[in-house]
Amino acid sequence: MTEDARDDQLGEALAVPPLDDITRRRLVRNALDAAADGDPADAEAPERRSWVPLAAAAVVILLVVVGFVALGQGGDGSSSDTAARKADRVPTAETPTGQAPTAAADSSSGAAASLVPGILDLGDLGNLSSARSRDRTRAALTTGPLTDSEAATTRSNEQLLQDVADAACAEPLRAESTAVVGVGSATVDGEDAVVVVTGTAGARAAFVLVLQPCALSPL
């Protein structure tokens, strides 16, 4: 049978960037560890399974106790806690003043962990769920001077860059030719996100990476 030649153009379109070192090593290490642990269907399994009914019973008892406690408190404590947590995470971008975000962060949240030199820490950029807030944030990040956030952030740029390294959908941002100049945190529709600014002082672009489910898009 005669073979059609490989379609180089299609092959190029289908090409997938290599895994970053961190991800590749993690996958390899996990595989080695799993192989060392042996097949899951081996003799250990029955022993593990014997704990399942006990664990399930413990969970049921715990849920019943928690349920009674919640009912005893009138049932409104959890929702206010949730609201408070959401309020904590929200937004410089959704402020009623309509000002552009200034990469400010929650100064009461404690000091940030170590920072990566050369990559700006943009701080908490707030809630980027609406087109308006995204437009404002994009404008703030891609025009004019870009500076470090002066306030402490809940997550350092080192941690945010790790999120970018771990997110499978962030492949384009990990390409060697992509120069990341700054990262910040945000939320999109209630989900944690990382804002990444690439390029140079003359031509910057901003992207938002939603972590769960993983989705990368231009800001």
Next chain:
Amino acid sequence: MPRAHDDSDETLVERASAGDRRALEFLLDRHADRVHAICRRIVGDPEDTLDATQEALIAVARGITRFDGRAAFTTWLHRIATNAALDELRRRKRRVLTTAPRDDLPDAGASTVEQRVAAKLDVDAALAQVPEDFRVAVVLRDLCDLDYPEIAEVLGVPAGTVKSRISRGRQALAGLLGPALGPARGNWDGATDVGVSSD
């Protein structure tokens, strides 16, 4: 660094089969990108792709002592990667192939990174619309550069079926990707000929 290792696959396979964990690590590290690429193009969803890649690498690590060498190592590896991707696809069918057509692609003045993001999304969306059998055949041929007998062995189907699937898969992708593949492409005008569905 594992990547700098110079031993051939055959040597590493032999040592790994004999229980050399370091050799197995070199082998997995060397082929992880290939496995990931296959899974990425078959599965579509990046998160699910990593799960499939992990499963494939675990399968290789666990199965290397049973690898009998009757097929080439790379053929065996491709079969494992393809099966892991297909398993992932079936397990998480609802979460896959949901990439919606984009109407907000960056304009001509957009940055290179923006263009790359958009192009990648285009390829994902196009692949999602190509039937699974055709997609797998095209990935193995045009991404992995396997020949027909190798693909037939990986998929367990006759070479004639491989040829047909590749042809129809390419035709479908040309129609969906259109200008991205050049001016001579993209004249395919319908989904019914090749059974393209939006799943």
